Amino acid sequence: MRQNRMILPTLREVPKEAEVTSHKLMLRAGLVRQLVAGVYTYLPLGLRVLKKIENIVREEMNKSGAQELQMSVLQPAELWHETGRWDDYGPELVRLKDRHSRDFVLGPTHEEVITSLIKQEINSYKKLPINVYQIQTKFRDERRPRFGLMRGREFLMKDAYSFHTSYESLSETYDEMYKTYNAIFNRVGLKFRPVQANAGAIGGSGRNHEFMVLADVGEDTIAICDHCDYAANLEQAEAHGAEVAAAGAAPSTEAPAFEKIHTPNTKTIDQLVSTLGLEAQTFFKTLLYVVDDKPVAVVVRGDHEVNELKLKDLFDAKTLELADDATIERVTGAPTGFIGPVGLKNTALVVDKAVAGVQVGVAGANERDYHLQNVVPGRDFALERVADIRNVVEGDTCPSCKEGKIEFYRGIECGHIFELGTKYSVPINATFLDENQKAQTMIMGCYGIGVSRIMSAVLEQSHDDNGIVWPLSIAPFQVHLIPVNVKDETQVKVAEQLYTRLQQQGIEVLMDDRDERAGVKFKDSDLIGLPVRVTVGKMAGDGIVEFKVRQTGESKELTLEQAFEEITGLVLGQ
Amino acid sequence: MRQNRMILPTLREVPKEAEVTSHKLMLRAGLVRQLVAGVYTYLPLGLRVLKKIENIVREEMNKSGAQELQMSVLQPAELWHETGRWDDYGPELVRLKDRHSRDFVLGPTHEEVITSLIKQEINSYKKLPINVYQIQTKFRDERRPRFGLMRGREFLMKDAYSFHTSYESLSETYDEMYKTYNAIFNRVGLKFRPVQANAGAIGGSGRNHEFMVLADVGEDTIAICDHCDYAANLEQAEAHGAEVAAAGAAPSTEAPAFEKIHTPNTKTIDQLVSTLGLEAQTFFKTLLYVVDDKPVAVVVRGDHEVNELKLKDLFDAKTLELADDATIERVTGAPTGFIGPVGLKNTALVVDKAVAGVQVGVAGANERDYHLQNVVPGRDFALERVADIRNVVEGDTCPSCKEGKIEFYRGIECGHIFELGTKYSVPINATFLDENQKAQTMIMGCYGIGVSRIMSAVLEQSHDDNGIVWPLSIAPFQVHLIPVNVKDETQVKVAEQLYTRLQQQGIEVLMDDRDERAGVKFKDSDLIGLPVRVTVGKMAGDGIVEFKVRQTGESKELTLEQAFEEITGLVLGQ
Structure with a gap:
């Protein structure tokens, strides 16, 4: 894509509204703009990142055997009365009336809707287990929306729901989701820990893990063993x-x-x-x-x-x-x-x-x-x-290995998996007929990922003083191609050739064809943080360009052919 | 995908809630389920179709040079007061209050938000023209939601907005969108006509065309010349x-x-x-x-x-x-x-x-x-x-070619393009600096497509007595592979081999691995309407399968190799 006509408004100044690094970076690099508190527009660059994260989530969910469907944002209040959540959920639930004064909510999660659907459409043990998911805009009227996409009122979630004939079957799918979530968070390039957690508003009976991205701005404290892989939320961590x-x-x-x-x-x-x-x-x-x-x-x-x-x-x-x-x-x-x-x-x-x-x-x-x-x-x-009625403290002996010491980290919750049990299937009366044609209550699990929140989490972990350092897997473009002087015909010609050739290989290239000073272009380029930068400058006439890797800062002068090979190797050999 | 575990509940009975063919078919073929009036869940099969339509729209919009971004569903009322639409829009506008009693709307369109954004981010003639779009869930509280996805309260739209320094520039982008819309509607396999139309609630000053899909259930009457390509809404058609x-x-x-x-x-x-x-x-x-x-x-x-x-x-x-x-x-x-x-x-x-x-x-x-x-x-x-103050009638002479006669058709409005002019940029004060550093009001166009409505429109046009006949371009799968008897090892083995081999070619295959009678499988297959059906039956042992084209009914017995070649030719040679 050509940068000149793109809506990619970079900012030199740090916007006042932003408190944390990720929020500052996403405003400065032109990824998003705030409409009102907790509500954002994704500009083209930000949307590309969001779609890449979404696709990784979709690919891994499909690989696990889950089926994608799409429920509505609008949910009738009746369903929420059935489960009692109309009263329990509090002011974070966005409520509204339609033209006939009928109550609705804007879905923050979809347990009621999916359980009601599955109850209607599936009635035999032969059709179970199933695991369905959607990737959808969700709403939660946060008391204090903040930190950009980290805690917004409108955000993108992947939510999945599984239905089973037994707890053993639930446990298998839970393990599969645990594996899938690890794969997803690894692919988007995050340092994270699955953490034993408390169920909160969703509730449930069995195991549950939060997938916590380690970052100082995280709102949760996690107790992690310095010796084994024990990790738990502070409020959940067991004192040895x-x-x-x-x-x-x-x-x-x-x-x-x-x-x-x-x-x-x-x-x-x-x-x-x-x-x-x-x-x-x-x-x-x-x-x-x-x-x-x-x-x-x-x-x-x-x-x-x-x-x-x-x-x-x-x-x-x-x-x-x-x-x-x-x-x-x-x-x-x-x-x-x-x-x-x-x-x-x-x-x-x-x-x-x-x-x-x-x-x-x-x-x-x-x-x-x-x-x-x-x-x-x-x-x-x-x-x-x-x-055991106290919070663990740093230095406590690990309750799991009994050797290591507990250390505290801050975490951003980006995923959460639950063994729900029958919390929703009982009130909604979702049953199936077993081998003996006897009605049994379905057993459920649910599995969420904060797709837009992942973007914030990645930015918290992947940046330096000059700007963003995108992981290759979710970079909005893979290559930033910069003809230094767009009035120099040779530079433009060389850049255009490379632009076309790379795109023919399926490589995503952002070409800075703006008529700006070199300093401005390089500063913006560091800020935007694409994995590879190719600068076409004064040596373009000799067929020489500069190749630079954003993450390492490694830079070298290469012939066009060498640059092409380095790029394809790095991008396509991933 | 394997059908046995898929949520694909086909219905023999015609559901009472459905009045029109497309609605009946999408319920019977397990594409969607209604949650409440005008609000639907897309089941896996329906979602696949929706995503394919969405991708065609995206590809063509990108090809036209438009940039994708994503605005929020929630919009603050203040913006709607600025343009006066808070009062003008009426009860179809979904309104709600947040926890601080601040008024919001759920976006039915996004002129206010985008104009306000572009005003903030773009201030020079050098950055214009631009055309931005999003594909997003929209809300309109219809007085009488009906006909399935045709007139829903929650639906998927593509909306685009262009910004210009002059009416000439607007006209160029309008022509480009006109071309793009023709390409989109052709690719999804619709019979349609671009029709001169009236602007309605969006308003505006210049040209506007509705893209009307011809179908008897359409809610609009279109006057079409039987000789030239003149077409206009009844209320807009000029009497010769x-x-x-x-x-x-x-x-x-x-x-x-x-x-x-x-x-x-x-x-x-x-x-x-x-x-x-x-x-x-x-x-x-x-x-x-x-x-x-x-x-x-x-x-x-x-x-x-x-x-x-x-x-x-x-x-x-x-x-x-x-x-x-x-x-x-x-x-x-x-x-x-x-x-x-x-x-x-x-x-x-x-x-x-x-x-x-x-x-x-x-x-x-x-x-x-x-x-x-x-x-x-x-x-x-x-x-x-x-x-000229009357409605045209059938038989009138065409006002354009003056040779043909006017005929009436019913149409489903699936797209609409407008030369808006300054309707929104004036109240929102969206200006740019021209070559002389003088502030000028931006000129705008807007361009909508009903992505989910297209699914209904296709079904109205593409079906027969037995069910849906999907166009290849948006079929949920391209091939329906049916081992007749899943207890027959040979049939299963042959089917599995073909399943794997076709998928390796990137062909989308739905395999009916259910333990059902052949009659049930064939009836469901006709109803679901995938372009190609391959039946693996009694001759599987001899390496012979039946190959059938849904649209023509053409059927022949082929060796596995022949079947493979026919399918790849038909699907990938498209």
């Missing part, structure tokens, strides 16, 4: 049992009886650490929660944080929140900041495993301005309910 | 001047003076024809309109209909409607049904050209229960304002 080896041991008999110490206005661990001069891990941090309307006191080490998800799972609770000040006073008799496990009545008590491993420590006294020292777990408060 | 040759001639002097005849309760032309025993064309049908608040009497021949669009254009009027009974009595002194041009005061008078060509006739007397006979145009009423 090693720290609690002592839990089974007898309580410290060395320690004297606990005693009150005066700690006026000293309510936080930080304040205690600086006042008492002790390490944070010697404190028994105690919080009061209200779990399904009942008070639950929770004890973790002073250097640890409560993991509310684990706590909720422990009680299989519907609701869980921190108690307010009034409730704390009522239950403990003391104001917030002085709560401790010793002598606590009127509430359940849950102790984190790591606390059970502490020999002796400091806790709140359940009395204003007082704490207790020489508190011994198991002696001074009960260890009846000990569980 | 030949009938008014006599208009310049002296009024009939043969005729006696007009005289009143008693015609009690005879108000319509039909009643007059049967009461007086005269031909309809001898009556001067007179109607009273209110045009921009002023009365206008309009005279057409008894066998003609007033064309309100032509009338409106004649007066360059904002509003036009038939006068109510009270107004008629006030202006003419007589009740509705007895109005005539003779002696009419207090109103403007417009006479259709064809009336001016009548020597003598009958008209209303402007008095209850009376008409006048022996009325002579030019003698008994003024011929000061004579114009």
Whole structure:
């Protein structure tokens, strides 16, 4: 394509609206433009990248045996009432009324629609399992759209749904999708980790993994082992049992009886650490929660944080929140900041495993301005309910290999696979007839990829100070061909010949035929970041051009024939 | 692809919801399923067709030099206020509010968004002209969605927008699009006519053509010459001047003076024809309109209909409607049904050209229960304002070649190209700097194709009693390969070999590997309508298969090698 007439508005200035690198780059390199917050137009260059990612996803999905179909964006509210998601989904669900005042949603996902379709069209075990997918524009009314395509209100998704006669069959397809997702993320050139995750709004019963692209701007924290391939979302990562080896041991008999110490206005661990001069891990941090309307006191080490998800799972609770000040006073008799496990009545008590491993420590006294020292777990408060209820921290032993140490990374969630089970097939009553002509509920899986988000993720990982460094597989063009001076007939002639010849080989070439200064052209070229640049300059008359690889910066002067061979080798030999 | 696991639910029964052939066929052949009125899911077979049409559109648009981009579905209401379309568009515009109560629309077209984008990104004459397009899901809340994909609420469109420094440049791109549209509609295998049309809601100033697919279910009437290539929408078709040759001639002097005849309760032309025993064309049908608040009497021949669009254009009027009974009595002194041009005061008078060509006739007397006979145009009423204000009728002389006769056809509008002019660039203030650094308003064109509607249109034209007959270019698969008995090892082996070999050639094969009776398979095969059917039956052991062409019904027994050659010749030699 010829650059002169292309809508490819590069920017020298960093746009104010952009906070993160990928967003800055996609605006500066003319890939997208914002219409309103979280809603973008893909300019020609950006659309080419998006289509390439889409095609890689499609090829790998087809290879896995999934069938492509296309559902509608508009979904009638009735279906969402059936599954209860009309009420559960909250303000992120885009709702509207048609001219007859009938309620609709703009699909953020399509479990309801596909389950209803499959229920209608498939009724025999002979037709199962199947896995269907679509690549479609989705809508989610984010409270705070940001980071360009990373968190938009209108975005491109691949969503797939599988239907099975058994959990074994679901598990097979899940494994196949796991493999397929790895292939997709490798092909688009991302550094990523499949991560054990929590199901969130989609819900479900079985396994689920997020495919996390590692990048500092990621909104999620991932715990990764430095030794094995263990990786989990922070909220899902299991704390290893090693720290609690002592839990089974007898309580410290060395320690004297606990005693009150005066700690006026000293309510936080930080304040205690600086006042008492002790390490944070010697404190028994105690919080009061209200779990399904009942008070639950929770004890973790002073250097640890409560993991509310684990706590909720422990009680299989519907609701869980921190108690307010009034409730704390009522239950403990003391104001917030002085709560401790010793002598606590009127509430359940849950102790984190790591606390059970502490020999002796400091806790709140359940009395204003007082704490207790020489508190011994198991002696001074009960260890009846000990569980993993904290977030892991860096340096924790890996719960999987038990050798490595946990490290934290930030991740961008670009894919998510779920063993859904019957969460949707039960309310929608999607059944099939088994070998004995008996109706059975279908078992489901679902599998999403954020196609447009991948573009952001790639930009976060693939750039340098001068601009984008596109992976060959999704580069909008493979070659940037630059006649330095378009008023020089020889340069133009040589460039045109190479342009035609490369395109005949099926190579995608962007030719900068603009009448601009060389400096402008090179700066734009670095910014746009195509894998190969060929410069046709002063030596064009001698049949010599400059060949440069964007990623390595490697540059050499070649004859036209050599350049042609280098390019075809690099691009087509991929 | 293997049919057994494919979601391809064929139906024997004609679904009740479907009124027209294309809709019936797309439900019966498992191409689509309705979710709610006017909203469909494309099943795998239907999606393959849609993608093929989409690709043909894309290829031809790219060939024309247009650039593909992708705008959003969500559009902020502010833009629609700027152009006034927020108020003008009516209830077909899908409107919604986001979580912050900000108004949005779901794009039915994108003039506002693209004009606003181009205004931002392009400011020099050097970058013009450009033509950009997208292929995107669009929304229109039809009052009465029907006929399957023909008139849906969610549908796939290709919309293109061009920007120019002059009307000459617009005209060049318009011609290029005209050529491109012809190429597209030819490639998808449609019988169609580009038709002069009226601009409708999109509006504009210059030329515009609808690309009409000829089909009895079409919602538009097209006037087509049986001799030359003249074609126009009924409301746009010009009545030829030949009938008014006599208009310049002296009024009939043969005729006696007009005289009143008693015609009690005879108000319509039909009643007059049967009461007086005269031909309809001898009556001067007179109607009273209110045009921009002023009365206008309009005279057409008894066998003609007033064309309100032509009338409106004649007066360059904002509003036009038939006068109510009270107004008629006030202006003419007589009740509705007895109005005539003779002696009419207090109103403007417009006479259709064809009336001016009548020597003598009958008209209303402007008095209850009376008409006048022996009325002579030019003698008994003024011929000061004579114009073409009627609909053409079948048999009229062609206004273009003046030799052929006009015939009426029904058409499905599948494409529409417009010379928009400055309708959108003026309110949005999209300007460019010309050679003298002076700001000038951009001139625009726009060009739409109903991608999903094309699927319906093809089905209306390409079917027989047994089902669909796909054109090769958009068939979901090119070959239907049918092992008759999947329990016969030889048949399966032969079929599998052919399946693999054809696919290696890049040929798309659907293999019916279902364990069904031969009759069921053949019936489904005819219904699905792939261009070539290869049946592997009892003679498989001798290396003989049946080769059948869906369109011609031509069938022959061939060796595997011959069949392979026939197929590759037919499919790849296209």
